[in-house]
Amino acid sequence: xxxxxxxxxxxxxxxxxxxxxxxxxxxxxxxxxxxxxxxxxxxxxxxxxxxxxxxxxxxxxxxxxxxxxxxxxxxxxxxxxxxxxxxxxxxxxxxxxxxxxxxxxxxxxxxxxxxxxxxxxxxxxxxxxxxxxxxxxxxxxxxxxxxxxxxxxxxxxxxxxxxxxxxxxxxxxxxxxxxxxxxxxxxxxxxxxxxxxxxxxxxxxxxxxxxxxxxxxxxxxxxxxxxxxxxxxxxxxxxxxxx
Numbered sequence: 671x672x673x674x675x676x677x678x679x680x681x682x683x684x685x686x687x688x689x690x691x692x693x694x695x696x697x698x699x700x701x702x703x704x705x706x707x708x709x710x711x712x713x714x715x716x717x718x719x720x721x722x723x724x725x726x727x728x729x730x731x732x733x734x735x736x737x738x739x740x741x742x743x744x745x746x747x748x749x750x751x752x753x754x755x756x757x758x759x760x761x762x763x764x765x766x767x768x769x770x771x772x773x774x775x776x777x778x779x780x781x782x783x784x785x786x787x788x789x790x791x792x793x794x795x796x797x798x799x800x801x802x803x804x805x806x807x808x809x810x811x812x813x814x815x816x817x818x819x820x821x822x823x824x825x826x827x828x829x830x831x832x833x834x835x836x837x838x839x840x841x842x843x844x845x846x847x848x849x850x851x852x853x854x855x856x857x858x859x860x861x862x863x864x865x866x867x868x869x870x871x872x873x874x875x876x877x878x879x880x881x882x883x884x885x886x887x888x889x890x891x892x893x894x895x896x897x898x899x900x901x902x903x904x905x906x907x908x909x910x911x912x913x
Contacts, residue, residue: 700830706797707827708892710804710819714740715888717811736811737873738866739857743807745865746853747891750803753852754796754845764793768835795837797894798845799852801827804891806853 699705718740721733801823809816828842856862873880890897 696830696833699826700834700836703893705826706892706894707801707804709822710801710808711888711892713808713815713819714743714804717808717815734870737870738862739807739811741866741869742856742862743804743811743853744887744891746803746807746849746856747800749856750799750849750852751796751895753848754794754799757794757848758791758796761791761793763791764838764841765791766836767838793838793841794845794848795828795831795841796845797831798823798828798837798842799849800894802846802849803853804849806850807857810853810857 717736721729721736802820805816805819805823808819823846828846831837832839832842856865
């Protein structure tokens with residue numbers, strides 16, 4: 671634990687670690703998909719359809735821009751999630767604080783997600799990278815919705831993971847900044863238009879298959895790719911048991 675993380679963790683544990691009610695509430699929030707990403711995914715759908723009946727040239731241009739930003743938000747979210755896993759793999763390993771013996775008394779006693787092996791480094795937070803990238807895309811399409819998205823990500827996704835000992839504060843902060851930076855770069859107009867063009871073309875030509883795939887993608891995004899994490903956990907456990 672570095673000099674930046676220590677005072678924040680000690681301050682949080684001083685006021686909340688001994689409250690079982692707070693611990694149960696935070697634990698529940700951290701495991702509920704509604705509080706993790708479902709609401710943010712719903713905002714992406716809202717942005718996609720909010721100018722559905724656009725008729726003037728300006729309105730049509732705004733609708734296209736919004737839909738490009740939705741596509742880029744999702745793409746940058748995927749890229750951020752994968753980048754977070756790669757960085758955690760290749761950067762120096764950082765044990766999650768809940769597994770650190772010297773810090774056991776600073777965290778509440780809860781059932782830590784069993785899909786989170788000790789072998790997965792804490793730095794950076796892939797949750798923060800993913801949802802800050804999504805929030806940045808929402809922010810570029812709608813300032814007020816974006817402000818809510820960032821607050822939602824910080825309060826309902828980032829803080830619970832710090833409180834439960836799944837991440838140090840610096841894991842979440844750096845992960846969030848990387849997600850914002852990635853989404854910001856990918857939202858530059860030439861990159862955005864090029865990346866979104868085939869997606870928007872598919873939406874026009876084959877709306878049925880497009881929205882079926884969009885629903886499945888939204889589901890996986892909102893559930894943080896849990897099925898894939900189960901598979902990764904299985905192979906991780908199998909590898910370390912046989913190595």
